[in-house]
Amino acid sequence: MVNKTANPPRREDSLTRDRIIEAAIALLDDSGEAGLTFRALSVRLATGPGAIYWHIADKSDLLTAACDAVVARTLAPAAAGATPEAAIRAIALGLFDAIDAHPWVGSALMRAPEQLPLVRIVERIGQQLQALEVPDDDQWTAGSALSSYILGVSGQNAANAHMARQQGLDRTVFLHEVAMTWSQLDPGEYPYTRRIAARLPHHDDRVDFLAGIDLILGGLDAKRRRAR
Amino acid sequence: MVNKTANPPRREDSLTRDRIIEAAIALLDDSGEAGLTFRALSVRLATGPGAIYWHIADKSDLLTAACDAVVARTLAPAAAGATPEAAIRAIALGLFDAIDAHPWVGSALMRAPEQLPLVRIVERIGQQLQALEVPDDDQWTAGSALSSYILGVSGQNAANAHMARQQGLDRTVFLHEVAMTWSQLDPGEYPYTRRIAARLPHHDDRVDFLAGIDLILGGLDAKRRRAR
């Protein structure tokens, strides 16, 4: 074991991994994944691009770390006392709102399933499935279904918001334009899409999102009843 | 209306949008999203980078078009005669395999929910929900749940495969390494993840994937029974 000296006292504003990650989050929130640049980051931190590499391995490391910071914060408040179902709904809604606020988190989570940020999510959901007394064999399936659903719907909601903002449009106006495009698709090939297009701008995302969670939980419950 | 002349006869090897898209797919399959470069593409097509811009708006247009070509091919065989549930399973499994073969499709689909490739998927699933006589109000929820689940699980499966290949490892060896890392997480904080780590390398992805589809379909069925 290397005899490492204890951390020396730091200047208040010295460069640290945490300060870099916070600056990265701010940059990502401001201008999306394209806005995260080692040059922009070094300007914001009043340093050179090379300095960042002393604390961060590379860009992918930085993005994962930023993602993990957001996820960890979101999952921090433990849902105490509530039923497992309510806890799952709370976890899901917390992530939905976090991804809505930080759209880049959605796509970042999707890329490296074995990394810590997603493991945190799977763990939290898994604990609740355990509390629900879901049989061991079904926990993996139910956990995958729930986490994929959460990431998928939240990510798509955030992508819509991001797209709207990028075009300088209000979210509702943007959805109206999408609905317009969809309603002009070929009637023979796209009957379903044309029909739901009208609903698109009016639906309440969070309500519909929770309805999907309940659908999966309902499937789990039905399966358990059948097994009895 | 502009009086446009009919398409003139083409040289066999002239540059067309379709030829560019096929070359892009080959490049993406070979070396992932990072491998798709206008320079590499122009070398493959024996032309200059500028020529591509005559047929393609920009890189995002190219990626969406490549994605759409793969999705359209995958959804092409219409599941005739089968029950709606079986049709949904067939659609899901087809996409799972397509995303496994073309890992970049997963992340590409996630980014622009309003674009044609995802609309194709939603339409196909929606038609089967209609055939299942799912009430109008539930079709959106069920469609979102199914499509998010399909894209999420397929995308994560493909990301694992991609990660393994990148590290020059066999898929199973890679999953064993992930399982090892997970089983060394803090026991107080990650009890669930530690427990399922052991199952990770042995599970059959396609079987587990279909089990999740059935879970969602089961939830839909349970909800219908309750409404009666």
Next chain:
DNA sequence: ACCTGAACACCGTTCAAGT
């Protein structure tokens, strides 16, 4: 109408040199 390829304004990353 379609293609060429140099040029522009960027990237991530490295590394000798400093403190």
Next chain:
DNA sequence: ACCTGAACACCGTTCAAGT
């Protein structure tokens, strides 16, 4: 131990000039 900033090997995209 940590930081600087020039340099390298790339990008996507544009555009005058060609056919």
